[in-house]
Amino acid sequence: MNPQVLAGARLLLTGGAGALGTVIARTFAAAGADVAILDLDAQGAATLASELGDTGRLAVAVGVDLTDHDAVRAAVAEAEAALGGIDILINAAGGGIVAPFAEMTDEQWRTQMARNLDSVFHVTRAVLPGMIDRRHGRILNIASIAAVSGGRLVRNAVAYATAKAGVVGLTKALAIEVAEQGITVNAIAPGAQATPGRDRDTPERREALLAQIPTRLLGEPQHLADTLLFLASPSAVNITGVILPLDGGHSI
Numbered sequence: 001m002n003p004q005v006l007a008g009a010r011l012l013l014t015g016g017a018g019a020l021g022t023v024i025a026r027t028f029a030a031a032g033a034d035v036a037i038l039d040l041d042a043q044g045a046a047t048l049a050s051e052l053g054d055t056g057r058l059a060v061a062v063g064v065d066l067t068d069h070d071a072v073r074a075a076v077a078e079a080e081a082a083l084g085g086i087d088i089l090i091n092a093a094g095g096g097i098v099a100p101f102a103e104m105t106d107e108q109w110r111t112q113m114a115r116n117l118d119s120v121f122h123v124t125r126a127v128l129p130g131m132i133d134r135r136h137g138r139i140l141n142i143a144s145i146a147a148v149s150g151g152r153l154v155r156n157a158v159a160y161a162t163a164k165a166g167v168v169g170l171t172k173a174l175a176i177e178v179a180e181q182g183i184t185v186n187a188i189a190p191g192a193q194a195t196p197g198r199d200r201d202t203p204e205r206r207e208a209l210l211a212q213i214p215t216r217l218l219g220e221p222q223h224l225a226d227t228l229l230f231l232a233s234p235s236a237v238n239i240t241g242v243i244l245p246l247d248g249g250h251s252i
Contacts, residue, residue, distance in 0.1 A: 005233045007032030010083040014066055014123055015093030017044030020221045024092060025052060027225040034058035036079035040065055066093050066119035076126035088138045088232045089127045091120045096160030109159050116163035137183040138232045143167045145191040145247045168243050175241035184240035186231050191247025194218040214249030
């Protein structure tokens with residue numbers, strides 16, 4: 001792939017201050033994209049934007065609670081003004097909790113819906129009109145293999161799996177709705193990831209986990225970032241409505 005395959009493109013990335021978001025932002029900037037980072041962690045987003053700016057890319061950070069509809073609309077407007085528009089949206093913000101369903105509180109349930117599904121709705125709705133006007137856009141959502149498999153890799157994740165299943169439904173339905181307007185909508189469904197928390201696995205726990213994955217490999221943030229880069233590139237112009245498992249074959 002051309003190393004500057006996204007030269008001149010403008011990316012809006014949610015959750016960019018996190019470990020995964022940082023890798024995505026760096027990967028897209030290296031491919032030539034300017035980047036706007038939306039994150040509750042305003043300082044972390046600003047630090048990353050400064051780093052990307054030092055590489056010659058235009059990068060801005062906006063601190064925002066993605067579960068707040070009005071705040072999201074204002075943040076997206078600020079990002080669009082700074083970049084001149086949005087060509088690519090990556091909804092990467094989210095996060096799960098582990099709680100037995102029978103013991104889950106209403107607040108825990110609502111929080112999971114807000115963080116993992118409502119946030120995607122708020123940001124996508126704010127970005128979409130500009131894409132429709134330009135008749136071009138790439139919308140990429142981070143779902144989860146839990147939305148496909150029910151979360152066998154992590155027990156007691158019903159709320160998270162449900163919210164991510166909502167992301168899957170949103171992705172497919174929206175892909176149909178905007179296909180004739182030059183906009184593609186796809187999602188990645190990651191499996192078990194090599195996150196810092198995995199360092200706490202006992203040898204027995206790690207073996208039990210890998211035994212469920214045909215490749216016996218945990219996902220790496222760079223794998224996911226590179227996959228998103230392909231789906232955002234001109235090569236993926238005719239790919240839409242896809243929920244792509246990135247799970248080493250776990251969901252087969």
